[in-house]
Amino acid sequence: MQTNITDNINEAMPSSEQLSNGKQRFKIGILAVQGAFLEHQVALKKAHASFRPDSYIEVIEIRHLCDIKPDLDGVIIPGGESTTISLFLQRNGMIEPLRDWILSKTHVTWGTCAGMILLSKITENMKMGGQSTLSIMDTDVSRNFFGRQMQSFEADISLLDEELLATAGKKNFHGVFIRAPAIIKTESPEVKVLATLHRDDVENDIIVAAKQGNVFSTAFHPELTDDYTWHLYFLQLIQKVKNS
Amino acid sequence: MSDTVKNGSVVEVTNLLLQNGLWEKCQTGTFKVKAGLAQMAKGGIIMDVTTPEEARIAEEAGACAVMALERVPADIRREGGVARMTDPQKIKDIINTVTIPVMAKARIGHFAEAQILQALGVDMIDESEVLTPADEENHINKHAFQVPFVCGARDLGEALRRISEGAAMIRTKGEAGTGDVAEAVRHARTINKQIKKAKAMDSTEIYNYAKELRVSVDLLMKTAELGRLPVVNFAAGGIATPADVSLMMQLGVDGVFVGSGIFKSSNPPTRALAMAQAVTHYKDPKILANLSSGLGEAMFGVPHDKLSKNELVIKGDQSNIWNATLGSPHKTGHTSLS
Numbered sequence: 001m002q003t004n005i006t007d008n009i010n011e012a013m014p015s016s017e018q019l020s021n022g023k024q025r026f027k028i029g030i031l032a033v034q035g036a037f038l039e040h041q042v043a044l045k046k047a048h049a050s051f052r053p054d055s056y057i058e059v060i061e062i063r064h065l066c067d068i069k070p071d072l073d074g075v076i077i078p079g080g081e082s083t084t085i086s087l088f089l090q091r092n093g094m095i096e097p098l099r100d101w102i103l104s105k106t107h108v109t110w111g112t113c114a115g116m117i118l119l120s121k122i123t124e125n126m127k128m129g130g131q132s133t134l135s136i137m138d139t140d141v142s143r144n145f146f147g148r149q150m151q152s153f154e155a156d157i158s159l160l161d162e163e164l165l166a167t168a169g170k171k172n173f174h175g176v177f178i179r180a181p182a183i184i185k186t187e188s189p190e191v192k193v194l195a196t197l198h199r200d201d202v203e204n205d206i207i208v209a210a211k212q213g214n215v216f217s218t219a220f221h222p223e224l225t226d227d228y229t230w231h232l233y234f235l236q237l238i239q240k241v242k243n244s
Numbered sequence: 245m246s247d248t249v250k251n252g253s254v255v256e257v258t259n260l261l262l263q264n265g266l267w268e269k270c271q272t273g274t275f276k277v278k279a280g281l282a283q284m285a286k287g288g289i290i291m292d293v294t295t296p297e298e299a300r301i302a303e304e305a306g307a308c309a310v311m312a313l314e315r316v317p318a319d320i321r322r323e324g325g326v327a328r329m330t331d332p333q334k335i336k337d338i339i340n341t342v343t344i345p346v347m348a349k350a351r352i353g354h355f356a357e358a359q360i361l362q363a364l365g366v367d368m369i370d371e372s373e374v375l376t377p378a379d380e381e382n383h384i385n386k387h388a389f390q391v392p393f394v395c396g397a398r399d400l401g402e403a404l405r406r407i408s409e410g411a412a413m414i415r416t417k418g419e420a421g422t423g424d425v426a427e428a429v430r431h432a433r434t435i436n437k438q439i440k441k442a443k444a445m446d447s448t449e450i451y452n453y454a455k456e457l458r459v460s461v462d463l464l465m466k467t468a469e470l471g472r473l474p475v476v477n478f479a480a481g482g483i484a485t486p487a488d489v490s491l492m493m494q495l496g497v498d499g500v501f502v503g504s505g506i507f508k509s510s511n512p513p514t515r516a517l518a519m520a521q522a523v524t525h526y527k528d529p530k531i532l533a534n535l536s537s538g539l540g541e542a543m544f545g546v547p548h549d550k551l552s553k554n555e556l557v558i559k560g561d562q563s564n565i566w567n568a569t570l571g572s573p574h575k576t577g578h579t580s581l582s
Contacts, residue, residue: 083344154270
């Protein structure tokens, strides 16, 4: 029985020796303050299995300052309540270190829903007294843009970015929007629109995903669907940064 | 694609909020969307509040949602009387004060209260045994609503029956308003134990177990396969300290509800903040030690087994309210709604 347990551990966590035997390693941190962080972990592992089965993925939860390590390749800031996450980061002195980590050119960051709010430089409809953000992307994000839970919805969005289209192999993605934000304005030409939501009753398509440098954000929750396109896109971006 | 949305161009939009959030090609009120809200609350703390001021304290502390109540469970217990849905005006005031999700309680089986709460725009409804049940036999058909529901459960059978009625989230019933965590622990452990049991069963045995639990075999099989409840599961009822939060989280729940524990303590803002941090740091006793230091008096609390019937029963018609909803079935021998 004892040996079985040890075997399992070895299988799950290869020693550094095994890693130096040529297996590439993806080390991803998921901000585990509050929200759907486990869902992201599951989706990421499934996406990785189809992407690079020859490599190895290690996913850690970021709850403390000391978890923000330079050797992480990518970080996901999951959905949850942006106020809850932002207050926690502020109280635990994590805003500046996380911001510095994200701004490093060798690091890839993805924010979903609350993560989109935290990554944006400008936020509308904040809680009374405002809320601090990581202030990375030149976007203006409106919290709860679509309304309250009664207006939460599922709908197909259009993918615009070429790399993303290649990853997805289709033009649409089924988005789940929970009290979701939206990007109402991009403030810099550096911001690339990745996906939009079309509505007949609204003149302009609504921006629901955007990218600036190695940082991107989505207003919807790919971790709540069985489609791993966005997790694959995240891993491919890391691969690209690693290779360059 | 409109001309303004082009890669590399700066986009200008004037409206900050969509006026009518719905259009024909979107699906609202699907189970995925309902369960999704519960998933977004995971790893968070939901606090009972009775005024907009308390709601602000909860939001500032880092609560991921608030539950708008007329009275906290400890007061319902003390004052007795029929406990009903909160005054809609109070719910509106709270909705207008905070930006986090606002939940509200409806009586068990009282679908008209639930319809009103849905019309008010609350983000989730708690069909709660803390209020006086309106229907002794039936729960609300929660599939018929756009808004998600959370329901209490003491064991796997209750949890799966509520899920089959459409509940998007489950919480332990615990012993609300007592400050005694023992019942919440019992309910969480019972659910865990029953899931483990179902997991170990072969396909023949599971049919009989489904019959025993009075649940559909498909839902039980799905639960056994997942090794957990198929929806988000929170702890509730009697949680009063950061240590209680850690205990429940380590028993495997996804988050916690705190009712009387915060606003019945001596220093609500400090305690609210400590509890909100505890839910993320539940695995770290050193941090919990710091968080638990100097919080002032926790709520007074009544051990659940010391609750005499006289304390709970006020008079006449209400004599079986508490027995039917909050009492321990093992101690009162009373079969309550399940």
